[in-house]
Amino acid sequence: MSVSRVVELEGHIIDSGMMEAAFSIVMDHGGSFDVEEFDIGRQKDQESYAKMLVTAEDEETLQRIVHDLHQRGANPADPNDAQLEEAPEDQVVPHGFYSTTNHPTQIRYDGEWVEVEDIEMDCAVIVEADESADNDAGVRAYTKVLNAIEEGDRIVTGDAGIRVQPPERPRGQEGAFGFMQGGISSERPSESTIEQIAEAIEETKREDGNVLVVAGPALIHSGAREDLARLVENGYVDGLSIGNGFAVHDIERDLYGTSLGVNTETLDHARHGHKHHIYAISEIIREGGIEEAVESGKLESGVMYQCVENDVPYVIAGSIRDDGPLPDTITDAVEAQNAIREQARDADMVLMLSTLLHSVAVGNCLPSTTRVVCVDINPATVTQLLDRGSAQAVGMVTDIGTFVPILAENLLEEGAVELDD
Amino acid sequence: MSVSRVVELEGHIIDSGMMEAAFSIVMDHGGSFDVEEFDIGRQKDQESYAKMLVTAEDEETLQRIVHDLHQRGANPADPNDAQLEEAPEDQVVPHGFYSTTNHPTQIRYDGEWVEVEDIEMDCAVIVEADESADNDAGVRAYTKVLNAIEEGDRIVTGDAGIRVQPPERPRGQEGAFGFMQGGISSERPSESTIEQIAEAIEETKREDGNVLVVAGPALIHSGAREDLARLVENGYVDGLSIGNGFAVHDIERDLYGTSLGVNTETLDHARHGHKHHIYAISEIIREGGIEEAVESGKLESGVMYQCVENDVPYVIAGSIRDDGPLPDTITDAVEAQNAIREQARDADMVLMLSTLLHSVAVGNCLPSTTRVVCVDINPATVTQLLDRGSAQAVGMVTDIGTFVPILAENLLEEGAVELDD
């Protein structure tokens, strides 16, 4: 005896691939479907609507189908309220808790759909009473990572009463962001691609958007430090997310003129060059920190310097391969994640430059609606970073040592004036 | 007016490349040399000796040359004692402190050469009085990383009175370790190379050596978990150095039969599979930790399980990309480094399997005399890991998902009995 359930799809369900995905899911699980209503959006600005009766052989298969459909944005036609259960202890979630996607999500409470705040992958959803909430249900819903769960938190469990809305590719969009749907290709013209990334940055800034730069030490070694510093100085960077190594090599360049012991201009190896990074750390420890070193006049140039001078906030997240570390480095991974989470939530556009570790850490905290540009010379890194369901993401396989200078040239020659307004 | 100094080279100075390096250094800095004595080791078991007068235009250049020669094992002929200076504050080293290489090192104290204990790259050398020391000088010398420096520590500064001995390639060595000097090649026959790695592991075990395995989560995803677990069970692994992700996916496989939501045998995607890793974390938190989960019978198989059952110590080092993390994960990077440092010092042989981050962290703590095998599918990772001056290191560009099963087959079919003695 088979069982059935009605699900609904709304939006650009065909041109976003949602319809195709839904059909695939049903068939892959051996179920069948009957399209009871289908109202097609015939123009690019019209949404479609479909109502589909899904049938499976047993309840377990049906639930599996409905769960998977749900993840792709097909929602049960007659939803119930979300189920809530209390956390039995700190850091301990109820069995069967709902683990979030990175897509915009609503949960149903007292018959009303409530937006989940701070959406982020692999979190629990907490619901708490909040009279000031701008919904009739009088509750707030928001995400918490496992280690932040507190005893008594009311946590959503099961699949009922949850609505997920994967972002659609912006269709026919004019301007720079239209370009940011392109995936990755190492065979794309490099200079033109950088130009379009520059335009997307300018557009983000014109809309008062917040640009977060995530960068690895290869950026410094490859000689792009001065150009990134100029971008910070000229207001194109609203936040910096890095590791101890990036900061150390940036500072080494200021104090000793080298990066990894190599003079990045003359390519000469300096005497004692291999010691410079450890000396740089020791000098900053002596000063008490990066800000103190800028204030005392010890540190006079570079990316960190410009961040301090221009009040651009930075997070230096520690890792087990760090030397030192610098006093400014957050050595606890959970604390560092929390600091990164704040940065990620503020960002409208994220540039991930030559770092896998920090890019993944930032990417983990991003909703699928944030614009992402990912640049690395290793195609596997770019692929891994882009594969997160972002609606507007572009990857470029190129040399960070030539990318940043050309990007800076594009931005600083054309865009600087507008920004300074 | 030029200045000169006499330096000496001892050992297999020609076939280790030391002589060539010395000549290059002098010439690269624009100096000249006069070989005053040269006693060549004419047989493979004889050492050579050379005495060389190095001349440069000015004192600064001469010091630069002598410094670089020193790093390569050429030592001043008439050494002074090492200079010592006190650390002015916690974590603050004196200016011009001597930063270590990873090669065996001695410092001269009261005219006597004292071995530096726990040698490791980028550290300071601390000298402290120790009546029980087995040298007439009555002192111990040992390394400290920057963040462990305490006010008042007596720290070696400058270059004087320090002797570095880069290990030589073992020449004409019989057996498995002779093979471990081969660098990397992706064009080497794969099965034969794995056989030789197996032999080197067996030889290490026969010599009562300690084998440390450093592994990344790709090992689990690629289906090699069961074979690594068998190696732990059969005594081939004396320590495990991993991250939170490795442990989580190993446990996910036990609890849900999947890795990253995929059944590693049938390749099926499980219902809710993408949630399994977060559920696995939450279950272990509920139990209180991995050991507790093994004791309670919750966790019944896999690498972590076998470690607990066989008393193989593990370090789970946290990182900013972790989910959870597990209660066993050391989230503070400095603490985690210290735990890794202990593992590294105990190891006679290190297998680095499909992880860049953890391999670098372990590698940072290794002296250049420890045997290293590095396996990754990305040639750049293998190159980066091998490029650390190890005397016995071999890299293999291969698929970890086929490497571990073939290695296990080699070890468990032939070597197990001997081990169990």
Added chain:
Amino acid sequence: MSVSRVVELEGHIIDSGMMEAAFSIVMDHGGSFDVEEFDIGRQKDQESYAKMLVTAEDEETLQRIVHDLHQRGANPADPNDAQLEEAPEDQVVPHGFYSTTNHPTQIRYDGEWVEVEDIEMDCAVIVEADESADNDAGVRAYTKVLNAIEEGDRIVTGDAGIRVQPPERPRGQEGAFGFMQGGISSERPSESTIEQIAEAIEETKREDGNVLVVAGPALIHSGAREDLARLVENGYVDGLSIGNGFAVHDIERDLYGTSLGVNTETLDHARHGHKHHIYAISEIIREGGIEEAVESGKLESGVMYQCVENDVPYVIAGSIRDDGPLPDTITDAVEAQNAIREQARDADMVLMLSTLLHSVAVGNCLPSTTRVVCVDINPATVTQLLDRGSAQAVGMVTDIGTFVPILAENLLEEGAVELDD
């Protein structure tokens, strides 16, 4: 004043992504559409039908849309016959000739749809009278590459009267081929994936299918030669497509026990080892060719030997980096392509093993309906090879030196008997 045209879509138009692609094309070109009929296939074995009125601002835009739709399988509702024009000279096509995709294609002649034979990418379609053709139109249609065009050939031009049918992903298919839709992942369990490839090969053989192996010299260097030879000996390989280097190194191993001068079992470097490949070539030249060398007893083992002994046809295609070359190598690229084309047309399944050049050459000649397995340690190679619209293609990023032995173990332990029947 806008212009319109009606197009039709038939088949699994939603779950194959055809519908989504069609909507995207119209919108991307700034057109609009009106879905006049939409009959949805509600079960997995039912086809759908859609009739769509496409409108654009001018005739040029409309044609561009219709052209692009056409490439994706949407065909004009009221087709005309295909236009034919004669080739003015040898190798010279008429302006605006129709250049093929690799999908099954029909052209309309005298109101009847005629299947294009030997479909292959980037070819012209020739139509010639053929009374024996099994269609009422009395014509054959088939592809020709540019260099094969002869003066007077009647060639299809424009887009009218051409129907393209991109293959759909086989849905819900049981057994081994169901697995072959998976794309690439370096995080898939390796041994299980190889098992499934083995099953797909066995299924192909059970269906009397033809398996073509395309292999590069890395296969020999990595020590997989003996296992591939066993697969040839046991009937799993129906054709071999290689370059001069593969054959040379296979023969070097027989004559001198080395590959690139290295003994693939002991890993020893042989005396004069670096000369072995050039000596191997010279020996075969002396014999007159590979077959002659087998007959004379000079060549006694390996892949080429087994091909000769078991009448497995091979094509050795020359390239500008060849040493020698061997007498059997086809040095002219056009001739070699023609030989490869014959192999490709006969193949039901193609294994592409560690060669980009030869895999691309074979891939260029394959229709999108042939099954393809692509194995390489470089992810970029696998991506490039899979990116050709094949309906059943699977890529695996692994070490060929462990892949072939494990594949052989799977096939020869389980499948050999059945094959020998």
Added chain:
Amino acid sequence: MSVSRVVELEGHIIDSGMMEAAFSIVMDHGGSFDVEEFDIGRQKDQESYAKMLVTAEDEETLQRIVHDLHQRGANPADPNDAQLEEAPEDQVVPHGFYSTTNHPTQIRYDGEWVEVEDIEMDCAVIVEADESADNDAGVRAYTKVLNAIEEGDRIVTGDAGIRVQPPERPRGQEGAFGFMQGGISSERPSESTIEQIAEAIEETKREDGNVLVVAGPALIHSGAREDLARLVENGYVDGLSIGNGFAVHDIERDLYGTSLGVNTETLDHARHGHKHHIYAISEIIREGGIEEAVESGKLESGVMYQCVENDVPYVIAGSIRDDGPLPDTITDAVEAQNAIREQARDADMVLMLSTLLHSVAVGNCLPSTTRVVCVDINPATVTQLLDRGSAQAVGMVTDIGTFVPILAENLLEEGAVELDD
């Protein structure tokens, strides 16, 4: 009973690594040595001399040692004349023929050392009487590849009477070429490295050197076509070695404004874009060839156009993955190799840009004394190309689409004037 032989080493035998290599060879084969004379070059401009008695257990081992020493430049102290034997048939070499290295080589004839002309790897050495030769022996010695051997050619066999001189790293060399000994690093500052490559090109041109560019189609797709065309136009390129694909995509860009169907400036996909490359081929066939297309005004821009206009000779070598091919493409691999061989012999400096196949083909024909710059985004490609014993070679892992524009900017802003003199 052991056997011995005296060998001599001359030159910068220590700082070139020759001495170390020699010791290693003897020991690796289980032999022993006695250094009978050792006269060390104490200054950078003095050569050293060593005389070494090598002893082994049996004649076979001794010969193996002497052979390997010989390959590294250690020559027997009392040389005999080279042995000569006639080729029995066309393309058939005598057994035991001497197969060349790519290092400068001399053979001993009638007691006199005769330089081998056109030295190149893996060739036979032919000796023929030549009264006009500028040596007393009255002979010429030169290389022939296997397929060029003619019956009766007198061919060097064995190891006797052959002297190989591996080039030494130029020591302490001033200027741009001093930089070209650096190997590869992906962590070198990119812009500074490109500047130094530009300087090395300028220096080559100032010395009336010949610059050969070897380029792959990725250069066109990545948008660097216009800048390479400008370098041709301004006299920086003396020869071009490419494949059919490079020429096709260069021409496609002129005729249709696209590369692989993509407009390299706007990044738009053109209507029918995927057909453009096949149309481009067909247009050039119609014209009769590239030169004809330039003359008729059909082809008006790009790299091929500038080559024709500026009389820069090019070789278009065919391959089995070619479409078309163009009438100018040499489809026979042996003929193409011969054409490439001429280019390689003329070159003083070779730029290998984003092509493995053509770079290997050119590299095969180069003596180890030619300067080589190798640029690719894949580190494995760069490693493979540099690993050929060149004395002056530099590799750069970067994006060709940013490399060429920055190189052109460096050369055309500073160097153009001098060149035009």
